[in-house]
Amino acid sequence: MTSTFYENKDSFLVAVDCIIMGFRDNELHILITRRQIEPLKGGLSLMGGFVNAPESIDEAAKRVVGEFTGIEDIFMEQVGAYGEINRDLADRVISVAYYALVDIEQFDTLLAKKYDARWARITMLPDLIFDHKKMVRDTINILQRKAAIKPIGFNLLGEQFTLPTLQSLYESIYQETIDKRNFRKKLLTMDILEKLDEKDKSSSKRGAFYYQFNKEKYDQLIEQGMHFSL
Amino acid sequence: MTSTFYENKDSFLVAVDCIIMGFRDNELHILITRRQIEPLKGGLSLMGGFVNAPESIDEAAKRVVGEFTGIEDIFMEQVGAYGEINRDLADRVISVAYYALVDIEQFDTLLAKKYDARWARITMLPDLIFDHKKMVRDTINILQRKAAIKPIGFNLLGEQFTLPTLQSLYESIYQETIDKRNFRKKLLTMDILEKLDEKDKSSSKRGAFYYQFNKEKYDQLIEQGMHFSL
DNA sequence: CCAAAAGTGTTACACCTACACCCATGA
């Protein structure tokens, strides 16, 4: 890239690394892969890639997540920039981390094979290369604070879900158990969920009713000054 | 920079922009300057500079704040990376924003002259170049959430301060008035402030007692599981 | 009929909010 104004300035490789989160088996999971290039080829790594000149950083992150999961239209937010000099063993690379919350059911398992990707439980996360584990820790912090004040958790679930599932999602985010009655009471009095007639019988004989998130109602309530807190 | 492993990748100019905040006249202020280089020379801008190859991004941000304020040993945190393609009019520049909380009394006014820097009230912030105003807005959001759960406000004050001053600091951060009695009650029952014998008589005839933040006690209480919230 | 998960209310306590008057002092 030629510079008209800013001459004699150093330039840097810039990458994006994506903390792609899904919810399965009552636990948060993160999509990790075996790195396909040197150095540390074969090491466990987040999904990442270099930023190309014709795209913004946000676009690069979206592209990377799309490539690796086959999912478009994803909830993503930036975690931050990681700029230690030797964070990448090969070269000076500045990386911008993003977290993405996806519905794990939409995940393309063929792509998983292709990229040697797998979902790892956050409670049993193996060591990752470079500073990727720090990126994950930072993400979990952000998620815990953010999930408490915005209903972002629903991005991890399908259209419909049961209250026990929703509760175990929040338990997994906060890494602590929640009282069933208090949880249901709070959620239901918020009046942002709609109960359906169907039941999910996959995890109990009695079955649990499906609910769905009513975004219109939520937006309306926020408009009126309601404070969401979980 | 020559690349051993990562060939044919685009590289980028990377800058840091610093939202340097101080507290004066019962209001938060941000240090802004008139830009010294083209393009938009003379435009109002945050303090910034390019990252140099031999330094981490954090180090670059510290360097920039030191250069412009003369203050070392500063509370700084990253706001995030700004990577839109055309955010800088001249070239593709990726910028990482940091906010810094400084004691305005330590600010070197000679440097202010040198760099044509001045403190602008956040409630009357003029237009800034590029996406700098968005950086400021993002910072204020972070500050409001962070100040509520960590005692970072003290970084904006000197060693000792009065309760009316502390209250007006928080009022300025949250942009809303706080009840005097409730504020004092909460602060004092937290037991992290130490009352001094001296009074500040600069803003009233009666004078207000000075207090100071007891960090040891605070750390101890956090250790015991206390939750700071303001 | 039994195991296993879904569903349901009440009470005590802590915290937050609202609110009005006296105090100390320099000019």
Next chain:
DNA sequence: TCATGGGTGTAGGTGTAACACTTTTGG
């Protein structure tokens, strides 16, 4: 003596946390 900002207490309401039993149904 008076104007100005500093300092103090209480009561009501809101939200939070703790707690145990009944219901449903497939196997």
